[in-house]
Amino acid sequence: MYCTQADIVEQITADELIQLTDDAGAGSVDSDKVDRAIADADSEIDSYCGARYGVPFTTVPAMVRKISVDIAVYNLYTRRAALGLPEERKARYEKAVQFLRDVARGLASLGSDEPAADADGGPEATVSKTDRIFSIGRASKGSSGSLDNY
Numbered sequence: 001m002y003c004t005q006a007d008i009v010e011q012i013t014a015d016e017l018i019q020l021t022d023d024a025g026a027g028s029v030d031s032d033k034v035d036r037a038i039a040d041a042d043s044e045i046d047s048y049c050g051a052r053y054g055v056p057f058t059t060v061p062a063m064v065r066k067i068s069v070d071i072a073v074y075n076l077y078t079r080r081a082a083l084g085l086p087e088e089r090k091a092r093y094e095k096a097v098q099f100l101r102d103v104a105r106g107l108a109s110l111g112s113d114e115p116a117a118d119a120d121g122g123p124e125a126t127v128s129k130t131d132r133i134f135s136i137g138r139a140s141k142g143s144s145g146s147l148d149n150y
Contacts, residue, residue, distance in 0.1 A: 002042045002060050002068035005034045011073055019083060020076040033079070034072075041071035048100035053110065061110040067096040 009017060014029070021033035045067060046055040057064060074093035077085045102108035 001035070001038050002045060002057065002064050003038055003072060005029070005031060005038075007065065007069045008034065008038075008072060008076075011069055017076070020080050033076070037072040037075040037079075038068060040075050041068045044071055044097075045100060048097075048104045049110070051104040052106060053103075063099070063110050067099065070096045 005017075012020075017029050017034070018027065021030040022028065023030065023033070042056070045064060049055050049057075049064070070089075070092040074085075074089050077083065077089050099108055103110060
C-alpha cells in the first residue's frame with residue numbers, strides 16, 4: 001500500500017472516517033473499507049505510472065503517497081453520496097489525476113526516482129534516412145532484392 005490509515009487521518013478527522021466507513025453502525029472505523037479505498041487508489045496510480053515506471057513501487061515516492069491519500073479519501077467520500085462530496089476533496093482528486101496523466105506522458109516526474117530503463121535493449125525507432133535498412137522499389141544494401149515482392 002502506498003499510504004496507510006494513519007496518513008488518511010492526517011487529512012480528515014477520525015469522526016469523518018467513521019462516518020465514511022461504518023456501514024454497520026458500530027461507531028468505529030471499518031479498516032477493511034479503508035484498505036479497499038487505498039487499494040483502489042493504488043491501482044489507479046499504477047495504471048498511470050506503469051507507462052513510465054516499474055509498478056508497484058517498492059520504495060514509495062513522496063508524491064505517490066500524497067496522491068494515494070487524496071484518491072483514497074475521494075474514494076471513501078464517493079461511498080457516501082448522502083454526505084456530499086466536499087469541493088476541496090473533488091479538486092484534490094482532479095489535481096491528482098491530472099498530475100498522474102502528466103507523469104504518464106513524461107511531462108512530470110515523481111521526484112528523484114527515474115523511470116524504469118528498457119532492460120532488454122530492444123528495438124528502437126530511428127528517424128534518420130541513413131539508418132534505413134529496407135526500401136520500396138530499390139534493392140536493399142547487401143541484398144539482391146527489395147520489399148516489393150513481399
